[in-house]
Amino acid sequence: MLNQPVQLRIEHQDGRARSGTMITPRGEVATPVFMPVGTRAAVKTLDTDDLERLGPPIVLANTYHLMERPGADLIAEMGGLHAFMDWSGHILTDSGGFQIFSLQPKLSEEAATFRSVYDGSYQVLSPERSMAVQEALGADIAMVLDVCSALPATRESLRHDLDLTLRWAERSKQAHVRTDQALFGIVQGGVETDLRIESAQRTVEIGFDGYAVGGLSVGESRESMVPALAAATDHLPSDRPRYFMGIGDPIGLVEAVHNGIDMFDCVLPTRLARHGTALSSEGRLNLKNLKFARDDQPIDPHFQHPLSARYSRSYLRHLLVTNESTAGRIITLHNLAWLADLTARMREAIETGTFDALRGSIWETWAPEKVPPEVIDRSG
Amino acid sequence: MLNQPVQLRIEHQDGRARSGTMITPRGEVATPVFMPVGTRAAVKTLDTDDLERLGPPIVLANTYHLMERPGADLIAEMGGLHAFMDWSGHILTDSGGFQIFSLQPKLSEEAATFRSVYDGSYQVLSPERSMAVQEALGADIAMVLDVCSALPATRESLRHDLDLTLRWAERSKQAHVRTDQALFGIVQGGVETDLRIESAQRTVEIGFDGYAVGGLSVGESRESMVPALAAATDHLPSDRPRYFMGIGDPIGLVEAVHNGIDMFDCVLPTRLARHGTALSSEGRLNLKNLKFARDDQPIDPHFQHPLSARYSRSYLRHLLVTNESTAGRIITLHNLAWLADLTARMREAIETGTFDALRGSIWETWAPEKVPPEVIDRSG
Numbered sequence: 001m002l003n004q005p006v007q008l009r010i011e012h013q014d015g016r017a018r019s020g021t022m023i024t025p026r027g028e029v030a031t032p033v034f035m036p037v038g039t040r041a042a043v044k045t046l047d048t049d050d051l052e053r054l055g056p057p058i059v060l061a062n063t064y065h066l067m068e069r070p071g072a073d074l075i076a077e078m079g080g081l082h083a084f085m086d087w088s089g090h091i092l093t094d095s096g097g098f099q100i101f102s103l104q105p106k107l108s109e110e111a112a113t114f115r116s117v118y119d120g121s122y123q124v125l126s127p128e129r130s131m132a133v134q135e136a137l138g139a140d141i142a143m144v145l146d147v148c149s150a151l152p153a154t155r156e157s158l159r160h161d162l163d164l165t166l167r168w169a170e171r172s173k174q175a176h177v178r179t180d181q182a183l184f185g186i187v188q189g190g191v192e193t194d195l196r197i198e199s200a201q202r203t204v205e206i207g208f209d210g211y212a213v214g215g216l217s218v219g220e221s222r223e224s225m226v227p228a229l230a231a232a233t234d235h236l237p238s239d240r241p242r243y244f245m246g247i248g249d250p251i252g253l254v255e256a257v258h259n260g261i262d263m264f265d266c267v268l269p270t271r272l273a274r275h276g277t278a279l280s281s282e283g284r285l286n287l288k289n290l291k292f293a294r295d296d297q298p299i300d301p302h303f304q305h306p307l308s309a310r311y312s313r314s315y316l317r318h319l320l321v322t323n324e325s326t327a328g329r330i331i332t333l334h335n336l337a338w339l340a341d342l343t344a345r346m347r348e349a350i351e352t353g354t355f356d357a358l359r360g361s362i363w364e365t366w367a368p369e370k371v372p373p374e375v376i377d378r379s380g
Numbered sequence: 381m382l383n384q385p386v387q388l389r390i391e392h393q394d395g396r397a398r399s400g401t402m403i404t405p406r407g408e409v410a411t412p413v414f415m416p417v418g419t420r421a422a423v424k425t426l427d428t429d430d431l432e433r434l435g436p437p438i439v440l441a442n443t444y445h446l447m448e449r450p451g452a453d454l455i456a457e458m459g460g461l462h463a464f465m466d467w468s469g470h471i472l473t474d475s476g477g478f479q480i481f482s483l484q485p486k487l488s489e490e491a492a493t494f495r496s497v498y499d500g501s502y503q504v505l506s507p508e509r510s511m512a513v514q515e516a517l518g519a520d521i522a523m524v525l526d527v528c529s530a531l532p533a534t535r536e537s538l539r540h541d542l543d544l545t546l547r548w549a550e551r552s553k554q555a556h557v558r559t560d561q562a563l564f565g566i567v568q569g570g571v572e573t574d575l576r577i578e579s580a581q582r583t584v585e586i587g588f589d590g591y592a593v594g595g596l597s598v599g600e601s602r603e604s605m606v607p608a609l610a611a612a613t614d615h616l617p618s619d620r621p622r623y624f625m626g627i628g629d630p631i632g633l634v635e636a637v638h639n640g641i642d643m644f645d646c647v648l649p650t651r652l653a654r655h656g657t658a659l660s661s662e663g664r665l666n667l668k669n670l671k672f673a674r675d676d677q678p679i680d681p682h683f684q685h686p687l688s689a690r691y692s693r694s695y696l697r698h699l700l701v702t703n704e705s706t707a708g709r710i711i712t713l714h715n716l717a718w719l720a721d722l723t724a725r726m727r728e729a730i731e732t733g734t735f736d737a738l739r740g741s742i743w744e745t746w747a748p749e750k751v752p753p754e755v756i757d758r759s760g
Binding site for chain 2: 040041042043044045046047048049065069070074077078079084085086293294296307310311312314315317318319321322324325326329330
């Protein structure tokens with residue numbers, strides 16, 4: 001079974017939602033799984049010991065940031081990213097595509113050219129360089145270098161980015177040689193369902209260990225996002241992991257899983273935490289709010305994780321108001337544990353055939369005014 | 381034995397250095413002991429779970445900061461400082477004297493008046509208010525409100541501050557009613573040994589559960605500090621805890637213990653950590669230095685604490701250079717563990733009659749050009 005660097009064993013299905021186990025040479029990952037983001041080889045405010053106690057089976061690190069600081073060669077010399085962080089769980093590295101997209105690169109057939117966020121120097125990222133960097137970093141899963149379209153976009157521009165992404169995907173596959181590292185393709189196409197279908201089909205023709213849906217959750221409405229996502233996942237092989245890049249809000253997660261997604265990542269839960277916002281069974285809580293000043297309850301009385309539930313809202317508000325970084329740390333631990341619990345609840349719901357009821361309850365909590373009609377129909 | 385809120389059992393002596401156990405209604409504290417500073421009810425970058433894994437038996441919190449934010453009443457309503465932080469170890473609160481000293485207060489016989497660091501409002505701190513606040517916070521050990529002299533100072537000004545400190549000490553003792561909370565007096569007198577002796581004697585006449593030496597390590601030279609410290613401790617009762625306020629460098633610690641001190645606190649190890657400086661058996665290490673970029677050793681190969689030694693200097697330098705707060709956190713854990721180990725080594729040396737050899741080795745590492753002659757003579 002381990003001739004390939006990643007296998008997916010689907011164990012339960014409920015509609016298009018599925019749960020299972022992703023198997024790599026490193027071990028097993030229960031899916032669906034949320035991957036915390038460790039941009040520069042650390043999840044902000046946490047250390048590796050914290051991650052171990054929190055228990056995510058896989059974290060994400062950013063190829064772009066690490067190739068600039070401290071450099072992929074240095075990390076390779078230190079034994080690779082796992083040794084550098086002293087982390088024995090799984091790691092996925094993105095390709096750098098999304099970061100350079102936000103830096104407004106000049107795109108040529110050959111590569112993307114852009115200015116460094118660190119020193120303003122010109123940097124060039126090609127599929128071949130992204131592969132070399134990711135192989136040096138040594139994550140368990142690498143991503144092809146893709147071209148992410150800014151939305152809204154014309155069909156011409158979406159078509160251009162989609163085609164270039166496919167040519168770069170072929171070059172990425174050619175350049176990628178490590179057999180102990182999985183390589184995932186990335187579907188583009190904006191919110192045009194026909195382009196998403198075409199992108200999915202042509203990416204599958206090239207053939208990858210898993211498939212990501214990129215270029216969504218970048219500012220478009222949920223109503224236009226979901227059909228594009230569904231179009232893509234409908235044309236991806238069911239026996240390969242499917243990864244929705246850059247989504248981390250509870251509704252986004254249930255909608256992704258509802259549409260057959262197995263993996264997701266986002267900076268949202270950790271960024272919100274550092275600004276004092278907690279995910280909870282009551283929805284988002286801004287813990288800086290005066291109303292929490294004398295509230296001795298834990299962040300979420302209905303979800304008490306041992307690393308965070310011992311601290312009261314009152315204590316956390318005090319630490320937030322006085323800018324003590326300890327607050328961001330505790331809420332980071334809480335938010336990541338809360339999302340891990342949500343994915344566990346999704347797995348359980350898929351197993352027991354109650355996924356739509358869970359989906360409905362998440363919508364009711366997080367966007368009660370916007371619950372989609374089919375959820376109301378099916379969760380009763 | 382527990383009719384008094386604090387007892388000291390001296391178990392070993394080596395010269396004037398002593399080791400033992402401080403006993404309170406909360407439990408026991410092995411001395412000498414370094415107290416990490418949790419200014420606003422958190423040691424910066426750490427949470428209470430971290431403190432428990434690190435294991436200091438006692439931490440310090442700042443009365444001034446907590447009375448301003450979130451306010452002593454709020455903390456009392458939340459069950460006191462131990463419940464607020466969810467910390468079951470010991471806590472000592474300072475009196476606010478040192479913080480207001482740095483805010484250049486207007487002193488009257490009645491109280492100190494100064495501007496808030498939070499909102500610029502006028503604040504008044506009297507001995508009675510300091511006691512009320514500290515009783516509301518509910519630490520195990522409270523401190524009298526003292527008047528700290530800026531050095532260098534004239535004898536007239538030292539005399540004024542010393543006398544006012546004594547009158548405030550009497551008022552503090554009068555105002556202090558909690559029988560489960562110890563109250564320590566504070567010796568002042570600058571670097572004038574005769575004033576230190578007088579201050580110690582008159583403070584002991586008032587009578588406290590323990591005695592602190594304040595107003596030193598505020599910029600004066602080590603050569604003028606040590607005689608003032610020795611003069612004070614020589615006139616404090618040997619069966620009461622002695623606390624040197626605000627010292628945290630390794631040489632300062634061994635000199636304090638050499639002069640009969642049992643307790644100390646300082647923000648130095650935690651502040652240095654957040655700026656990337658580690659305490660080590662090689663002396664201070666600035667981990668931002670380029671020479672550590674590819675150094676895969678732990679911070680201190682000769683002191684490997686499980687919470688910090690798993691991370692390489694290379695990894696920490698990367699996190700420091702990219703401003704990841706995880707670095708400050710890891711080095712904070714290391715520095716506090718390193719100082720706890722130094723105090724453990726001091727206890728062991730006192731027990732085995734080898735304290736001067738340890739003292740000499742600390743001088744050799746941290747100030748090789750300044751080793752005092754008597755240390756060289758006695759450590760051979």
